[in-house]
Amino acid sequence: MLRKRGFTLLELMIAAGILVIAVSGVIALFVRLILSNESKSNMITAANDAQYVMEYIKQLDFDAIGTFNPDDLGIDNLPGESISITPPQDQDIEINLKNITVNVSWTERGGEKYFPLPTLIADTAKEE
Secondary structure, three states: OOOOOOOOHHHHHHHHHHHHHHHHHHHHHHHHHHHHHHHHHHHHHHHHHHHHHHHHHHHOOHHHHHHOOHHHHOOOOOOOOEEEEOOOEEEOOOOOEEEEEEEEEEEEOOEEEEEEEEEEEEOOOOOO
């Protein structure tokens, strides 16, 4: 009686198909992780840019905050980045406060991303 050894073509094709499915899952995972890493890196850059603008605004005279243009700083660390400031809103409390939001937007993989950084700035120079 002859004993057959080895794999048939059908068995090899099934094994190759299973291997392709497993490898493609791992590759898809790596691609997803790379894109997620890029997105988080851009978010950190946007937060740093917003913080830089906010620190610059804090050094300005309280009455000049509303006229400040962040484009004068020349920040361009992200693709299609634009930085804007919502018009300062006065808060109705005992001391003079302005509600400021620095908005950073950029383009990422064909979509628009957005990062706001709000704060309150007090006028410490005025006495009531």
